Structure formats: structure tokens, C-alpha cells
Amino acid sequence: MSERRLPPGQYVPSGWPAVHYGPVPRFRPQRWDLRVYGATAGAGQYRWDWTEFEELPRVDVVADFHCVTRFTITDVRWRGVAAATLVELAPPAEDATHVMVWAEYGYSANLRMDDFLRPDVLLATHRDGERLSPKHGHPVRLVVPHLYGWKSVKWVRAIEYLTVDRRGFWEERGYHNVADPWAEQRYSYQEEPGEGPPLD
Ligand SMILES: Nc1nc2c(c(=O)[nH]1)N[C@H]1C(S)=C(S)[C@@H](COP(=O)(O)O)O[C@H]1N2
Numbered sequence: 001m002s003e004r005r006l007p008p009g010q011y012v013p014s015g016w017p018a019v020h021y022g023p024v025p026r027f028r029p030q031r032w033d034l035r036v037y038g039a040t041a042g043a044g045q046y047r048w049d050w051t052e053f054e055e056l057p058r059v060d061v062v063a064d065f066h067c068v069t070r071f072t073i074t075d076v077r078w079r080g081v082a083a084a085t086l087v088e089l090a091p092p093a094e095d096a097t098h099v100m101v102w103a104e105y106g107y108s109a110n111l112r113m114d115d116f117l118r119p120d121v122l123l124a125t126h127r128d129g130e131r132l133s134p135k136h137g138h139p140v141r142l143v144v145p146h147l148y149g150w151k152s153v154k155w156v157r158a159i160e161y162l163t164v165d166r167r168g169f170w171e172e173r174g175y176h177n178v179a180d181p182w183a184e185q186r187y188s189y190q191e192e193p194g195e196g197p198p199l200d
């Protein structure tokens with residue numbers, strides 16, 4: 001067995017903990033939609049209902065998942081729609097530099113557009129061949145394997161294109177704006193100039 005490299009300060013637990021703030025939302029397919037809005041190329045909005053979303057092309061990604069509370073789940077097999085596919089279908093304005101990913105109940109996380117467009121970033125519907133369970137983000141969750149887990153927004157409902165970076169839910173509550181686990185970017189006090197909007 002080859003030795004696996006984990007980001008600093010991480011360990012592999014048994015099982016797969018569910019981590020979130022607040023209740024698990026109920027999925028109502030008739031009411032669900034995914035919207036892209038904000039700084040789009042034509043200033044318009046895009047919307048997919050559940051049937052339309054299910055028809056988008058799928059990709060598979062195998063990746064480790066790192067939570068800032070220090071556990072790493074190894075070799076998770078995700079299936080879903082590549083974030084880059086959505087961005088192709090809903091082109092951003094030239095000056096869109098970041099995205100805010102919005103969930104049910106107002107949870108959010110911000111990402112640099114370059115991070116969002118990485119080929120292993122997806123809006124996942126399945127894990128290890130099965131539909132996500134409600135507590136792990138059913139029907140659709142973001143997966144950003146190269147950043148700490150709080151950026152992997154569960155129960156996604158909208159993507160907002162930003163021309164100026166803005167902090168999401170945890171980013172404005174003391175967590176790092178960029179969140180690279182290999183650089184151990186856990187907390188906002190570690191941010192270097194240029195890594196995040198000013199904190200008030
Ligand atoms: N909507 C929403 N998404 C969320 C969270 C949350 O509180 N609300 N928690 C994040 C955190 S901190 C982590 S580590 C991962 C955990 O994903 P899991 O519960 O599938 O392990 O979900 C992220 N996505």
C-alpha cells in the first residue's frame with residue numbers, strides 16, 4: 001500500500017461525518033431550481049428546473065475531501081455536473097472575478113473564478129454511485145476538493161457572479177477567504193494582503 005500524503009494537521013476518521021450549520025432542508029422537486037445571476041455576460045439570469053438540471057452532462061471525479069475540523073475523507077467518488085459546464089452555459093461578464101455559491105437557508109461560500117473553474121469542481125448529485133443522502137447535500141452540492149470543506153456548499157440553489165470579492169458565511173466568521181488545506185489556510189487572521197476583502 002502506498003503512503004498517502006495528507007494536508008498538514010489532517011487525519012483519516014472512520015465513516016463519513018456530516019457537518020453543517022442549521023437544519024437539513026427538504027427537497028421539493030417541483031419547486032427546486034438552480035439559478036445563475038449577477039455579473040453574467042448579457043446581464044441576464046439563467047435557471048434550470050430539476051428536470052432540466054438532470055439532463056445536463058455528467059462527469060466523475062475521485063478526490064480526497066478535507067474539513068477544517070481536521071478530518072480527511074479519502075478517495076470519494078463524486079458524480080455530477082462540472083462547474084465549468086455551468087459557466088459555459090451561463091457565461092460570466094469579462095470582469096467577473098469571483099463567485100458566491102448560495103444554498104438553502106442562506107448559507108454561502110465565495111470562491112475565486114479560477115478555483116470554481118478547476119476541472120475537478122462539480123455540482124454533485126451522487127457519491128460512490130448513489131444519490132447523495134439529505135444530510136450530505138441532496139439533491140445538489142458543490143464539491144471543491146482542493147479547498148477546505150466549508151467551500152463545498154450543500155443544497156446549492158444559486159451561483160452569483162461577482163466583480164468584487166465578498167465573504168461567504170464562514171469567511172465572514174473567522175475562516176480563511178481562500179482556504180487551501182495544503183497551505184493550511186484555516187483562519188482569516190492568516191490572510192496575506194490580497195487574499196481577501198477587508199474584515200470589519
Ligand atoms: N449548506 C451548507 N453547506 C455546507 C455546510 C453548511 O453548514 N451548510 N458545511 C460545510 C462544511 S464545514 C463541510 S466540512 C462540508 C461537510 O460535508 P459533509 O457533511 O458531506 O461531510 O459541508 C460544507 N457545506
Ligand SMILES: [Mo]
Pocket residue numbers: 019067068069149150
Ligand atoms: Mo468543515
